[in-house]
Amino acid sequence: MSSSPEENIAKVLLVVEAFLGGFYVSITRGLFIPMISYSGYSLGNMALILLPTGLSGSILSLILYRYSDSLTRxxxxxxxxxxxxxxxxxxxxxxxxxxxxxxxxTYMLGNLISAVVSIFIGALIYSYFSSIQDVINVSVWRSAAGAVASLLGSLFMTFVSYVYNPPQSYIISYFAAFVIGLGSSLAFILVPKFPSQIVEKQQETPVEVIVRGHSAFLVLTFMLAGSNLVGLSWTPFLKSLGAPIYIALALSVTGNIGGTLGSFLFRGYKSYMVGLVANTLLTGLIPFISYPYAHVGISFFTSLTFMAANLLAMQIFAEVNARMGRIKASAFLVAGNYTGLLIASMVAYIFVKDPFTGLILSAIIKFLAVIIVLLAIPETAIIPGRKAYEFSRLIYSISLTGFTFTVQASKEFLKTFFEAVTLMTLALLLYIIYKLAFLIIGG
Structure with missing residues (x-):
């Protein structure tokens, strides 16, 4: 079935939005960690900056998943x-x-708004195009366009950082990103027949759909957690090797080239599995390479293979969004991003004392995603499909039990905390009354 003229125009505008947005994102996000690292922030302080973002982003995604009607109206x-x-x-x-x-x-606020924007874009794509193949094609072209623009953005900020000294170089790069970012907003606004509201069918999501989405969510979360931990540790590691800041920024350049090619390289579930395994192995090599310029090449291959994780999650959620709900499917995907950031920042703050350890732990976290891909997703599993589904059901049940316990424990903790605060306040008030009475009587 051929696409309508409006759908063709929408495809073009959504790719343009991704292209201009990719330039804006590559600078505002790509420059942030090197900017604070070279401004004197320690790895622990960097983790503290990211921790509220990961926590609040995960909570927001969960809220929007549970109360998706608040966005659809x-x-x-x-x-x-x-x-x-x-x-x-x-x-x-x-x-x-x-x-x-x-x-x-401000970083937390920017990410929270970005989370909502990502959910809106995902929901728009899921609702605008009825064909799964159209959804995948638009998503692939958006990924490729974003990667190309990210390459241009990385080249731009690397050049600016080479020519100008901080903080002037940071301000120039962020201002350019802001202007180009407004262009992506214009492309977004011009999408024809943009739905004023989205009407979701009121239906209970089948268990097998939730289980399938949960497996994809875990893979994406662990891969992103590992990737974020790499992002936190790689720049300080290069700094410890004596590399100048433009080497750290050059990682984004080759990384975006790899991401562009990766968007078209991986097709089908088996290729996704190969990409995830390769990415995990490459991540494990990073801390053992002492020549700074070699890291620029490694960044190309890690970004190329990481696209397999994005495409795997994208395809699974494209297949289940009709039965899960478009806002919910988008929220599930976005939650993976912020839960991954939360895990990475917590691990970095609690366990990572040096960049070398951070890079090793990032490979271990990614290995968890590989285990799920090999054992819990029928299309990529090395065991029979039925056993893979049963294993995914088991993982889901364990996760659900743990989540329920955590929520209940959190409620009890908050209840106890507020009761203790109340008792302490009353005790303090009684003490003040007693002291006043003593002073009055004594006086």
Whole structure:
């Protein structure tokens, strides 16, 4: 079935949005870690900056998954508003480098708005195109366009960092990203017949759909957790090798070339599995390479193979979104991003004392994703499909039990905490009354 003229125009505009947005994202996100690292922030402080973002992003995604109606009723208005607001918030970061609390809050706020924007874009694609193949094609072209633009953005910020000294170089790069980012907002707004609201069918999601989505979520979460931990540790590791900042920024250049090629290289579940295994092995090699310039080449191959994880999750959620709900499917995907960031920042803060350890742990975390791919997703499993599904059901049951216990424990902890605060407040109040009475009587 051929696409309508509106759908063809929408495809072009969504790819343009991804292209311009890719330039904006590559600078605002890609420059952030090197910027704070070379501004004197320790690995522990960097983890503290990212920790609130990962936690709040995960909670927000869960809330929007549970209460998706809050986004569907004013879909068009909220999509446009958040898309523009996100660009404004991220532009503020280079001006806040001297204050860890402000930069942490602004980074968290920018990511929360980005999470909502990502959910809107995903829901729009799922609802606009009825064919799964159209959804996958648009997503692949958006990934490729974003990767090409990210390459240009990486080249731009590397050149600016080479020519200008900080903080001038940071401000120039972020301002350019802000302007180009507004162009992506314009392309987004011009999508024809943009739905004012999305009507979801009121139906209970089948267990097998939830289990399948859960397996994809875990794979994406562990891969992103490992990738974020690599991002936190790689720049300090290069700094410890004596590499200048433009070498750290050059990782983004070759990484984006690899990401562009990876968008077209992997096709089908078996190729996704090969890509994930290769990515994990390459990640394990990083801390053992002492020649700084060789890391620029490794970045190419890690980014190329990492696309397999994105495409695997994308294909699974494209297949189940009709039965899960478009907002819920998008929220599930976005939750993987922020849960991965949360895990990476917690591991970095608690366990990582040096960049070498961080890189080793990142490979171990990615290996967990490989285990799930090999044992719990029928299309990629090395065991019979039925056994893989049973294993995925087992993982889901264990995760659900753990989540339920955690939520209940959190409720009990908060209840106890507030009771203790109340008792302490009453005790303090009685003490003040007693002291006043003593002073009055004594006086």
């Amino acid at each position: 004013k879909f068009k208005f909220l999509a446009f508003t958040t898309h523009v607001t996100e660009r404004v918030v991220w532009f503020l970061l280079p001006f806040l480098l001297g204050n860890i609390e402000l930069i942490s809050f």
